[in-house]
Amino acid sequence: MKKSIDYSSTEVTNNRNRTVLTLIIVSSGILLIAILAIIIIYLAGADVKFESAKWVFNAIIPLIASWIGTVIAFYFGRENYESATRQALALTKDTLEDLKVENIMISVETIVYRTIDPKNDDKSSLTEIIDLYKDISKDRVPIFTSLLIPRFIIQKNTMVDYISSKKDGKAGLTLKDMIADNPNKYSFEATEGFVVVSNTNSVEEALNKMNNVSDCKDVFVTDNGKDTGQVIGWLTNSMINRFLTTR
Numbered sequence: 001m002k003k004s005i006d007y008s009s010t011e012v013t014n015n016r017n018r019t020v021l022t023l024i025i026v027s028s029g030i031l032l033i034a035i036l037a038i039i040i041i042y043l044a045g046a047d048v049k050f051e052s053a054k055w056v057f058n059a060i061i062p063l064i065a066s067w068i069g070t071v072i073a074f075y076f077g078r079e080n081y082e083s084a085t086r087q088a089l090a091l092t093k094d095t096l097e098d099l100k101v102e103n104i105m106i107s108v109e110t111i112v113y114r115t116i117d118p119k120n121d122d123k124s125s126l127t128e129i130i131d132l133y134k135d136i137s138k139d140r141v142p143i144f145t146s147l148l149i150p151r152f153i154i155q156k157n158t159m160v161d162y163i164s165s166k167k168d169g170k171a172g173l174t175l176k177d178m179i180a181d182n183p184n185k186y187s188f189e190a191t192e193g194f195v196v197v198s199n200t201n202s203v204e205e206a207l208n209k210m211n212n213v214s215d216c217k218d219v220f221v222t223d224n225g226k227d228t229g230q231v232i233g234w235l236t237n238s239m240i241n242r243f244l245t246t247r
Contacts, residue, residue: 029065101206102199104240105221105233113142113231116151121176126159129175140218140236143175148230150220152179152186153194188227194218198225199232207240 114132116124133141133156141159143152152175162178179186187193195209199221206219217237222229 099203100199101197101201101203101219101221101235102233104203105199105235106239107233108148108231111142111231111234112136112138113144115146115148116143116175117145118151121179122174124175126163126173126175126178130156130159130163142218142220142231142234144231150188150194150196150222150227150231153192153218153220154178154186155192158192189213189216191215192217194220196220196222196225196227196229198222198229201225203235203240206235210237 141154192215197206219235221233
């Protein structure tokens with residue numbers, strides 16, 4: 001019994017179309033060459049039939065062959081490109097699974113962060129924090145305790161917008177004010193906050209954790225893989241994306 005082919009598959013349909021197209025183009029090319037050769041040789045005088053035949057094979061055949069080759073290369077080249085793309089994506093996934101965060105993270109020694117213990121939140125001026133990060137041209141503001149336990153990650157522009165939204169007491173606004181007005185933001189596994197991994201976690205695991213939290217763009221690497229651990233590194237969404245696009 002003849003096996004039926006499932007043409008509902010896009011890949012199968014594309015392969016069928018390429019096969020049919022190849023047969024049509026090659027057959028048409030051969031037929032066209034034969035017709036032109038017969039016409040030219042038939043119409044030529046008896047003394048130039050040989051020269052006419054040479055002209056057909058030297059001029060017309062390469063032209064038609066090039067046309068056939070170009071069309072076939074376009075369609076089959078596209079298939080090769082699609083195959084290469086699938087392989088690249090698979091390679092990227094495998095790379096993410098195998099690559100450890102410690103290989104691409106920013107080491108804590110080079111992180112520009114603020115050390116603010118909870119008891120000092122009401123003494124930490126938002127304006128002073130903003131001015132510091134303006135001077136060093138950084139957009140993210142990591143806030144750790146004096147023991148380097150991660151507390152918050154806040155965008156500099158978010159602080160600016162918060163201050164602008166307050167009509168009174170702009171100069172005296174502190175970190176405590178901002179957190180009190182945004183109790184479910186900027187902290188561990190909170191909206192616009194951060195997640196935590198250990199240095200033995202893969203980049204894929206870090207990316208998955210980050211994607212599971214609303215508007216999360218940062219991953220802190222701690223010595224115990226928990227939010228109670230000491231920060232030893234930092235990954236951002238832009239770092240991971242840049243790594244992926246340069247593979």
